[in-house]
Amino acid sequence: MSEAILINITPQETRVALILQGAVQELHIERTLSRGMAGNVYLGKVARVLPGMQSAFIDIGLERAAFLHVADIWEARGHGPTPTPIERLLYDGQAITVQVIKDPIGTKGARLSTQISIAGRMLVYLPQDSHIGISQRIENELEREVLREKVQRLMQPEEKGGFIIRTMAEDASDTDLATDVEYLRKTWATILQQAKTKPAPTLLYQDLSLAQRVLRDFVGDETSSIQVDSRENFQMLQAFGTTFTPSVLPKLVHYTGERPLFDLYGVEEEIQRALGRRVDLKSGGYLIVDQTEAMTTIDVNTGSFVTGRNFDDTIFKTNLEAAHAIARQLRLRNLGGIIILDFIDMENAEHKAAVLSELNKAIARDRTKISVSGFSALGLVEMTRKRTRESLAHILCEPCPACGGKGQVKTARTVCYEILRELLREAKQFNPREFRILASQLVVDMFLEEESQHLAMLGDFIGKPISLQVETIYHQEQYDVILM
Numbered sequence: 001m002s003e004a005i006l007i008n009i010t011p012q013e014t015r016v017a018l019i020l021q022g023a024v025q026e027l028h029i030e031r032t033l034s035r036g037m038a039g040n041v042y043l044g045k046v047a048r049v050l051p052g053m054q055s056a057f058i059d060i061g062l063e064r065a066a067f068l069h070v071a072d073i074w075e076a077r078g079h080g081p082t083p084t085p086i087e088r089l090l091y092d093g094q095a096i097t098v099q100v101i102k103d104p105i106g107t108k109g110a111r112l113s114t115q116i117s118i119a120g121r122m123l124v125y126l127p128q129d130s131h132i133g134i135s136q137r138i139e140n141e142l143e144r145e146v147l148r149e150k151v152q153r154l155m156q157p158e159e160k161g162g163f164i165i166r167t168m169a170e171d172a173s174d175t176d177l178a179t180d181v182e183y184l185r186k187t188w189a190t191i192l193q194q195a196k197t198k199p200a201p202t203l204l205y206q207d208l209s210l211a212q213r214v215l216r217d218f219v220g221d222e223t224s225s226i227q228v229d230s231r232e233n234f235q236m237l238q239a240f241g242t243t244f245t246p247s248v249l250p251k252l253v254h255y256t257g258e259r260p261l262f263d264l265y266g267v268e269e270e271i272q273r274a275l276g277r278r279v280d281l282k283s284g285g286y287l288i289v290d291q292t293e294a295m296t297t298i299d300v301n302t303g304s305f306v307t308g309r310n311f312d313d314t315i316f317k318t319n320l321e322a323a324h325a326i327a328r329q330l331r332l333r334n335l336g337g338i339i340i341l342d343f344i345d346m347e348n349a350e351h352k353a354a355v356l357s358e359l360n361k362a363i364a365r366d367r368t369k370i371s372v373s374g375f376s377a378l379g380l381v382e383m384t385r386k387r388t389r390e391s392l393a394h395i396l397c398e399p400c401p402a403c404g405g406k407g408q409v410k411t412a413r414t415v416c417y418e419i420l421r422e423l424l425r426e427a428k429q430f431n432p433r434e435f436r437i438l439a440s441q442l443v444v445d446m447f448l449e450e451e452s453q454h455l456a457m458l459g460d461f462i463g464k465p466i467s468l469q470v471e472t473i474y475h476q477e478q479y480d481v482i483l484m
Helices: 141-154 167-171 174-197 210-218 231-244 246-251 267-274 311-333 349-365 392-396 412-429 441-448 452-462
Strands: 003-009 013-020 023-031 041-050 055-059 066-069 095-102 111-113 123-126 132-134 162-165 202-205 223-228 252-254 278-280 286-291 295-301 337-342 370-375 381-385 435-439 466-470 479-483
Touching: 003 210, 003 231, 013 210, 013 267, 023 210, 023 267, 023 311, 023 392, 041 174, 066 095, 095 174, 123 174, 132 141, 141 162, 141 167, 141 174, 174 202, 174 231, 210 223, 210 231, 223 231, 223 246, 231 246, 231 252, 246 252, 267 311, 267 392, 286 311, 295 311, 311 349, 311 392, 349 370, 412 435, 412 441, 412 452, 412 479, 435 441, 441 452, 441 466, 452 466
Parallel strands: 003 223, 066 111, 132 162, 223 252, 295 337, 435 466
Antiparallel strands: 003 013, 013 023, 041 055, 041 095, 041 202, 055 066, 095 111, 123 162, 278 286, 286 295, 337 381, 370 381, 435 479
8 A cells, every 4th residue: 555745844843644545644743943852962061960869960052951860871880780970970061972862841951861872764873882682573583683683794893883673674675774874873973073073062963853754764665755845845855865765765756736735635634633532433433532641542432323234233343443443543643651442342252353353453554562452351442552752632732721621611600609609708808899700701691691690699698789791801710709
């Protein structure tokens, strides 16, 4: 099955969509202002060594100093059972080459390591380590041994560095691997040269942009075209591809159509649907996707779908269709962590086995590691999907200011009763001339109509006039009681 890759680039963000059989399978978004620093290599300057915490603050040119713990210092590990104390390795003002392993979050600075790793298309280069590791996703033992031998043949006798063989290398030719090794060695040589000539703090190496990572990581034999809608970036990708991924150049196309590239393929509508709870199935059934901090639940419903000889047949067909839809939604929304699937209950053991088989077949295309268990005693399927980046909803959305992320708001009547209690509290403490209620239109309407009697009774009880004022910018749960 041929796959098309669309790259939409604007100064503020890059968006990538993977299209298979006319349907969007994956969405990747990278915003210029929030582009992560993980993977960047800096020549830093030791700002302060903290022996008590066995850590140091490193100035890498950012607003906040970055953090380096002794456990992340390659030289500290040695060969003994305990690491070398940090005060014997670092001193204030020292220049040191470090890599960001965790982006700054809130008030915390970036987390650093002195063990550098540079990612290529097929391999990850470890300049300080002679070890050859292999991705766990390459499960065939014979294939693992063949790949190990291929990489060992490419290593120079005097070379100190080692490699991690990525999943992408599974079907790689000797030429592909050799090209990757050459790229990684060139990159590391450039980093070393800059570290000798540039003053600290300075950026020595920046991880590839999303568009560049597409050429390195996403393109496969099934990719028919890579369309880019920016001439400048198309030329930059051509230059990058010429040096590092020459095999993908024939697939790279500059899109010059009048209609926006994402509109042409219906990607914008797909993004809107991927942010909703409900996913409609072609048969009339639907999924309900609920994403929480702890886990994601996906509930399958038959809806208006009624077919086959009996209801069991309808349930079976809906669950089969849902299995494919779920696999696509996981990729599209980039849902990670614990995921609970609530298929419609099936009594037939063969039906259960078939649905599970269909699910495993559908998720086989997922480039992210997934583990699926069978049906539990409650009829649920538990699965885990490795978190590799933020979900689509977390990138594009924020908690609703009206409901605080609950997904629901108090009714107008509930808010009215809260206001009545607040009025009573205020009346016991203060003695104003008048109370004025500022609230949304719906709440004010409720006081003027169905709750007018209760408001009047309270006014008589406290012996003060109560007026109402609509605040159009207030959401339904928001109100103020003003003492006049």
